[in-house]
Amino acid sequence: QKEVEQNSGPLSVPEGAIASLNCTYSDRGSQSFFWYRQYSGKSPELIMSIYSNGDKEDGRFTAQLNKASQYVSLLIRDSQPSDSATYLCAVRFYGNNRLAFGKGNQVVVIP
Amino acid sequence: NAGVTQTPKFRILKIGQSMTLQCTQDMNHNYMYWYRQDPGMGLKLIYYSVGAGITDKGEVPNGYNVSRSTTEDFPLRLELAAPSQTSVYFCASWQGTGYEKLFFGSGTQLSVL
DSSP states (O other), X not given: OOXXXXXXXXXXXXXXXXXXXXXXXXXXXXXXXXXXXXXXXXOOEEEEEEOSSEEEEETTEEEEEETTTTEEEEEXXXXXXXXXXXXXXXXXXXXXXXXXXXXXXXXXXEO | OOOEEEEOSEXXXXXXXXXXXXXXXXXXXXXXXXXXXXTTOOEEEEEEEEETTEEEEOSOXXXXXXXXXXXSBOXXXXXXXXXXXXXXXXXXXXXXXXXXXXXXXXXXXXXXX
């Protein structure tokens, strides 16, 4: 069973700090990686996608991909209370039309 | 553009009842998905479709059925509802080519009692 794992518990960070989230995946051949944000009671929304090793920055968000180690991470710089949400890692496995999600990490930004 | 529309938003079923969750999109997307999300958990794929007439099972298909007769519609059928099917159900779609972004519906909260 191909898996996407997010094992960290809820993350509390003070406003203005950096929040760091990690995700590992089981299929070495995976090509497409995503971070979705989900506010409580709402549907997920895409915030970052990454396809190549290295860093990809978009505003206060940076996605990092390391295919050799099979992990993808998300950094949220200058965290704001509006960043309080659950962040879902998603992976499209090689040769597959499915998009598999991890269980998510809750982030709470404390003013 | 309405995007992805799911109905109903809430539903309570008795054990053994059946129902259909409706999903329609107006973006001419080829790929459509049904996910379920249990409390504190991520999304589990139930079924997906890559085009009209083509469907395939996801991770947790037991107890569900789908059909895709048109590009726009992808209904999810629950037969003989069980308490284990209590969950929030999300329908999602994307074009299938180019920039990969899932568009989600607003979800259906289903309780089976």
